[in-house]
Amino acid sequence: MNTRARLAKRVTFIFGSILAFAYVTPFLLVFLNSVKLKPEILENPLSLPVSITWENFQEALTKMNFFRSLTNSIIISVLSVSLLIVFSSMLAYYLARTKTKSTKYIFLILVTSMIVPFQALMIPFMARFAPFVSWNNRAALIFFYIGFGVALSTFLYHGFISTIPTEIDEAASIDGASDMVAFWKIIFPMMRPITATVAIINALWIWNDFLLPRLVLTEESQTLPLSTYLFYGQYSIEYGQAMAGLVLAVLPIVIFYLILQKQFISGISQGAVK
Amino acid sequence: MRSKRNAKKFLKFATIPLSIFTVVLVVPFLNGFYYTFTDWDGFEATKFVGISNYTKSFQDPTFWSTLRFTSLFVVVSLIAVNVVAFGLALIVTSKLRSRNILRTFFFVPNLIGGVILGVIWQFIFNSALVSLANKYDWELFKESWLQDTNKAFWALIIVTVWQSSGYMMIVYITGLVSIETEVLEASQIDGASPMRTLLAIKVPLMAQAFTIALFLTLRAGFMAYDVNVALTGGGPFRTTELISMHIFQDAFLNGNFGTGQSKAVIMFLMVAIAALVQVSVSKRYEVQR
Numbered sequence: 190m191n192t193r194a195r196l197a198k199r200v201t202f203i204f205g206s207i208l209a210f211a212y213v214t215p216f217l218l219v220f221l222n223s224v225k226l227k228p229e230i231l232e233n234p235l236s237l238p239v240s241i242t243w244e245n246f247q248e249a250l251t252k253m254n255f256f257r258s259l260t261n262s263i264i265i266s267v268l269s270v271s272l273l274i275v276f277s278s279m280l281a282y283y284l285a286r287t288k289t290k291s292t293k294y295i296f297l298i299l300v301t302s303m304i305v306p307f308q309a310l311m312i313p314f315m316a317r318f319a320p321f322v323s324w325n326n327r328a329a330l331i332f333f334y335i336g337f338g339v340a341l342s343t344f345l346y347h348g349f350i351s352t353i354p355t356e357i358d359e360a361a362s363i364d365g366a367s368d369m370v371a372f373w374k375i376i377f378p379m380m381r382p383i384t385a386t387v388a389i390i391n392a393l394w395i396w397n398d399f400l401l402p403r404l405v406l407t408e409e410s411q412t413l414p415l416s417t418y419l420f421y422g423q424y425s426i427e428y429g430q431a432m433a434g435l436v437l438a439v440l441p442i443v444i445f446y447l448i449l450q451k452q453f454i455s456g457i458s459q460g461a462v463k
Numbered sequence: 464m465r466s467k468r469n470a471k472k473f474l475k476f477a478t479i480p481l482s483i484f485t486v487v488l489v490v491p492f493l494n495g496f497y498y499t500f501t502d503w504d505g506f507e508a509t510k511f512v513g514i515s516n517y518t519k520s521f522q523d524p525t526f527w528s529t530l531r532f533t534s535l536f537v538v539v540s541l542i543a544v545n546v547v548a549f550g551l552a553l554i555v556t557s558k559l560r561s562r563n564i565l566r567t568f569f570f571v572p573n574l575i576g577g578v579i580l581g582v583i584w585q586f587i588f589n590s591a592l593v594s595l596a597n598k599y600d601w602e603l604f605k606e607s608w609l610q611d612t613n614k615a616f617w618a619l620i621i622v623t624v625w626q627s628s629g630y631m632m633i634v635y636i637t638g639l640v641s642i643e644t645e646v647l648e649a650s651q652i653d654g655a656s657p658m659r660t661l662l663a664i665k666v667p668l669m670a671q672a673f674t675i676a677l678f679l680t681l682r683a684g685f686m687a688y689d690v691n692v693a694l695t696g697g698g699p700f701r702t703t704e705l706i707s708m709h710i711f712q713d714a715f716l717n718g719n720f721g722t723g724q725s726k727a728v729i730m731f732l733m734v735a736i737a738a739l740v741q742v743s744v745s746k747r748y749e750v751q752r
Contacts, residue, residue, distance in 0.1 A: 197657070198557070198558065198559065201554055201557050201559060202559055202561065204554065205554040205555075205559065205561070205562075205565050206561070206565070208551070208554070208565075208569070209564070209565050209568040209569065212568050212569055212571065212572060212625065212629075213568055213571065215572075215583050215584065215587060215625075216571070216583075218586075218587065218591060219583055219586070222591075230590075231590075231594060232594075233594070233595070233598065234590065234591040234594055234595065235591075235595065276479055276480035276483070277480060279475075279476045279477070279480065280476060280477050280480040280481065282476060283472060283473065283476035283477045284477070287469060287472065287473075289469070295477075295481070298489075299484070302484075302488055302489070304682070304734060304735055304738055305488070305492060305731060306682070306685065306686045306707075306730065306731060306734055307686070308686065308688075308706075308707050308710055308711075308727055308730055309492065309495065309727045309728065309730060309731035309734075310488070310491040310492045310494075310495050310727070311710075311711075311714075311727070312495060312505075312710075312714045312715075312720055312723055312724045312727060313491045313494040313495040313498055313724065314487075314491040314495075315715075316505050316506070316720075317490070317491055317494070332483065332487070333487055335480070335483050335487070336483045336484050336486065336487020336488050337487060337488060339480050339483065339484045340484065340488075343480070368472055368475065368476070369475060372476075393573075393574065396576070397574075397575065397576030397577070397578075397579075397689075398576070399576060399577065399578045399688070399689045399692075400688050400689070400707075400711075404715075414576045414578045414579060414689075415578075417578065417579055417582065418578045418579075418582065418692075418693060421582045421585075425585075425586075428586070428590065431586070432586070435579060435582060435583055435586075438575075438579050439575055439579060442574045442575060443571065443574060443575075446570075446571070446574050447567075450567060453570075454566070454570070454633060457630065457633045457634075458633050458634070458636065458637035461633065461634040461637050461672070461675055
């Protein structure tokens with residue numbers, strides 16, 4: 190029995206390692222080729238570089254306007270996620286604490302709306318919002334993210350608020366705190382774990398989103414996925430540069446993940462239980 | 464008194480988010496539904512045209528092939544992603560010492576958007592594999608997979624599995640670790656084999672995780688756009704266009720707003736019906752604890 194269990198463990202280990210290797214191979218391949226010269230890549234994409242060159246990165250940095258796209262991505266993601274946290278936590282607090290027929294219906298509508306794919310409304314959406322978009326496309330995009338993200342975020346907060354006893358609110362109101370003060374000073378800090386979940390789920394979605402930015406943003410306001418896609422389209426024959434561009438596009442989020450790995454995993458599993 | 468206070472609270476806490484939600488999501492959604500029965504051209508609707516936009520959509524042969532391709536993609540990706548993700552979750556929740564590192568590796572593709580993943584694999588299928596195949600004489604990869612409709616379909620599946628299995632793995636891990644250890648110990652004492660424990664105890668007790676993972680993959684399958692655009696671009700000859708991309712092309716490139724929108728409504732109905740059926744069927748298997 191013991192030897193069988195050990196054998197099973199060994200088989201799992203070998204199998205798991207092979208799979209893990211398969212999962213990172215595409216990234217390794219991209220990285221490997223990003224430091225090689227074009228003839229070397231064509232000769233054998235698997236070979237180790239004869240001499241490491243950083244030229245590809247220099248070219249890619251300027252041609253895809255890396256720092257501008259990175260800044261755009263950061264501004265749009267940070268603002269959208271922060272506003273989503275503020276608005277949806279407040280809405281969820283109201284819906285969870287005020288138990289009337291109308292709050293029940295509002296909550297139901299929010300939950301049902303999560304099934305609607307963006308594609309089902311993008312055409313009238315773009316027609317309707319064209320003036321807003323041409324006025325300020327970054328602001329418009331942030332506004333849209335709030336609209337599309339508010340349902341899921343409110344839903345997550347709602348589930349969490351229901352576990353906070355109402356006595357806490359009552360105590361605060363007896364002490365003379367207004368609704369707003371009670372919420373921001375007492376309730377909101379108690380929701381740290383679910384705020385982390387809301388932040389991570391929305392940040393991943395907004396950081397990587399492609400379709401909506403593609404419809405809304407112009408060249409100067411491009412986010413990272415958009416500029417990577419266009420850059421690759423233009424320079425895919427310059428393999429080395431294209432690969433360097435991909436490494437640059439992948440790097441920020443992977444570094445972020447490695448720093449906050451625990452929060453990512455627990456955030457997603459929190460979101461999944463609900 | 465109470466209702467007055469209530470109204471004030473509503474104003475302070477709910478008006479802004481609810482108005483943004485209504486303007487961004489509800490109004491365009493209802494608008495879009497209404498427009499499909501008119502001669503809307505992207506700017507104005509002058510008269511009702513009945514269901515002619517829908518009949519026109521169904522007369523479009525490329526739409527039928529897109530529907531077939533999308534349905535196949537949804538079914539195959541749903542099965543493949545969940546089987547792989549469940550397997551990964553089992554590996555990562557075993558007693559291996561390296562389980563945390565493995566989990567990190569499996570999750571990484573999920574951090575990166577579909578476009579970038581699609582482009583990475585375009586390089587792999589179009590260049591890396593082809594040049595290796597010619598060097599070592601592998602018949603299977605000599606021609607790029609993206610040049611052939613059937614192989615491009617499998618390429619889409621491979622990339623989708625690679626991308627989303629990590630996320631679904633987390634959902635399954637959450638389900639697996641939520642099972643009480645007493646139950647598992649009891650089954651061990653009763654002499655159940657690991658396979659039997661898995662099928663007769665773990666799977667039924669974590670049925671909720673299946674409901675969620677199946678729902679998420681189903682929805683993602685219908686909505687897939689990024690990987691499609693970046694990997695195959697719909698080619699060769701628009702044979703690998705999933706519904707999302709088809710609608711985008713129809714409306715924004717060909718300017719067919721009426722049929723584009725009616726196809727979008729059809730897509731919505733497909734997603735809604737499929738999700739409803741899936742959730743109500745899965746719910747039946749969930750065990751109350």
